[in-house]
Amino acid sequence: xxxxxxxxxxxxxxxxxxxxxxxxxxxxxxxxxxxxxxxxxxxxxxxxxxxxxxxxxxxxxxxxxxxxxxxxxxxxxxxxxxxxxxxxxxxxxxxxxxxxxxxxxxxxxxxxxxxxxxxxxxxxxxxxxxxxxxxxxxxxxxxxxxxxxxxxxxxxxxxxxxxxxxxxxxxxxxxxxxxxxxxxxxxxxxxxxxxxxxxxxxxxxxxxxxxxxxxxxxxxxxxxxxxxxxxxxxxxxxxxxxxxxxxxxxx
Amino acid sequence: xxxxxxxxxxxxxxxxxxxxxxxxxxxxxxxxxxxxxxxxxxxxxxxxxxxxxxxxxxxxxxxxxxxxxxxxxxxxxxxxxxxxxxxxxxxxxxxxxxxxxxxxxxxxxxxxxxxxxxxxxxxxxxxxxxxxxxxxxxxxxxxxxxxxxxxxxxxxxxxxxxxxxxxxxxxxxxxxxxxxxxxxxxxxxxxxxxxxxxxxxxxxxxxxxxxxxxxxxxxxxxxxxxxxxxxxxxxxxxxxxxxxxxxxxxx
Numbered sequence: 383x384x385x386x387x388x389x390x391x392x393x394x395x396x397x398x399x400x401x402x403x404x405x406x407x408x409x410x411x412x413x414x415x416x417x418x419x420x421x422x423x424x425x426x427x428x429x430x431x432x433x434x435x436x437x438x439x440x441x442x443x444x445x446x447x448x449x450x451x452x453x454x455x456x457x458x459x460x461x462x463x464x465x466x467x468x469x470x471x472x473x474x475x476x477x478x479x480x481x482x483x484x485x486x487x488x489x490x491x492x493x494x495x496x497x498x499x500x501x502x503x504x505x506x507x508x509x510x511x512x513x514x515x516x517x518x519x520x521x522x523x524x525x526x527x528x529x530x531x532x533x534x535x536x537x538x539x540x541x542x543x544x545x546x547x548x549x550x551x552x553x554x555x556x557x558x559x560x561x562x563x564x565x566x567x568x569x570x571x572x573x574x575x576x577x578x579x580x581x582x583x584x585x586x587x588x589x590x591x592x593x594x595x596x597x598x599x600x601x602x603x604x605x606x607x608x609x610x611x612x613x614x615x616x617x618x619x620x621x622x623x624x625x626x627x628x629x630x631x632x633x
Numbered sequence: 634x635x636x637x638x639x640x641x642x643x644x645x646x647x648x649x650x651x652x653x654x655x656x657x658x659x660x661x662x663x664x665x666x667x668x669x670x671x672x673x674x675x676x677x678x679x680x681x682x683x684x685x686x687x688x689x690x691x692x693x694x695x696x697x698x699x700x701x702x703x704x705x706x707x708x709x710x711x712x713x714x715x716x717x718x719x720x721x722x723x724x725x726x727x728x729x730x731x732x733x734x735x736x737x738x739x740x741x742x743x744x745x746x747x748x749x750x751x752x753x754x755x756x757x758x759x760x761x762x763x764x765x766x767x768x769x770x771x772x773x774x775x776x777x778x779x780x781x782x783x784x785x786x787x788x789x790x791x792x793x794x795x796x797x798x799x800x801x802x803x804x805x806x807x808x809x810x811x812x813x814x815x816x817x818x819x820x821x822x823x824x825x826x827x828x829x830x831x832x833x834x835x836x837x838x839x840x841x842x843x844x845x846x847x848x849x850x851x852x853x854x855x856x857x858x859x860x861x862x863x864x865x866x867x868x869x870x871x872x873x874x875x876x877x878x879x880x881x882x883x884x
Binding site: 408411412426436437440441444446447452468469472473474509510516517521572576580584586588589602 | 666692701707721725767841
């Protein structure tokens, strides 16, 4: 059996982030299949939280038993009381600095997702498909979370490339200096443009003769939502994770 | 709150089938992110079946509690012992003929999916992401199952449009005659071409300047797999469901 162990280089990390864009765009489009279905987000009987909370905690428990969180690229939304894995463990590359596994900003992701992102691209209404809605929320939340926490790998790769640039800032706990070192406006601009283009290509209605104008402006998700998601949340939060990671890099 | 209750007409049924194509293509592309990861399909310790079986039965149980299978468009892979829904029930349109809910060919879907479809488009190898692999299998299996079992709605719409064409064949239990009445070669050909085109558009690598040749032939999933999937399995199995449904339509 061929093993395909992850290797982390600047190129592989960049490729993973670009591939994750696709998963996020598909996830937006799939979630937009359903209206807001607000009952998914309000408390359900016999459970002290929302249906989404119920579906996410219970599905994460199933996934934990199947070994999902053995991979350091995966971060659960509810890490408390996750059951152990039943699966023979796989030798995942231990690339990150010890102690940084606990960096987990899924609570912030959960909040902006429900309260700010969903209202931007989901229609009003209720079609009763709460379970399917929660399942598509979970899948999109996981893709977003993976993107943002991938910042740990980005930071480690960058640190290993030029520790001399980072060490003084880390020792000085200079968050602002680190953030500046990690910010490339032109790259961020390119990412935003690319995800907008992906949302157009992946979210178009396809017919066998659709080179006419009629389909050009009909997208399953407004492409500007993809760039807003990256501009407002994914890019800044990934950098927050990077800074947090680097601040613990010399512990 | 606006209710968006499903109405079933020839147009709405056609639109649902076309939208489901997108979910299936995204699902193929997402599954292709991982290599075959054969440990997902072999027996795991402390459980008498495969990891995929474990993830599917347990995730279906979570989804059943969240009310998924109250919607007659949804058919579980393991209907035995599903827990009851915890959610206030929604008045789903009761459109199908009584007694046809039990038509469920997910066992056949499960078999062709694992043994025939996966080897067509998934790379060899093992990257340890068995839980994520099983989750993406489940999501794709559900999209495929929904497409195929949607045949019940297609059949009911067609029956209501011209019962006089169907009733004699149903009374004669004439499977072949029914199959002939449901077969439109030119439509099937169009569907196969459209899903191939979708696989090209949704599975391309997108860069900000990719009008050059270099990207043209690089797809995340070979587009011919999408048309094979429809030709070999989805179209014939949807028709099998339609015939099975019609045979019970006058019960």
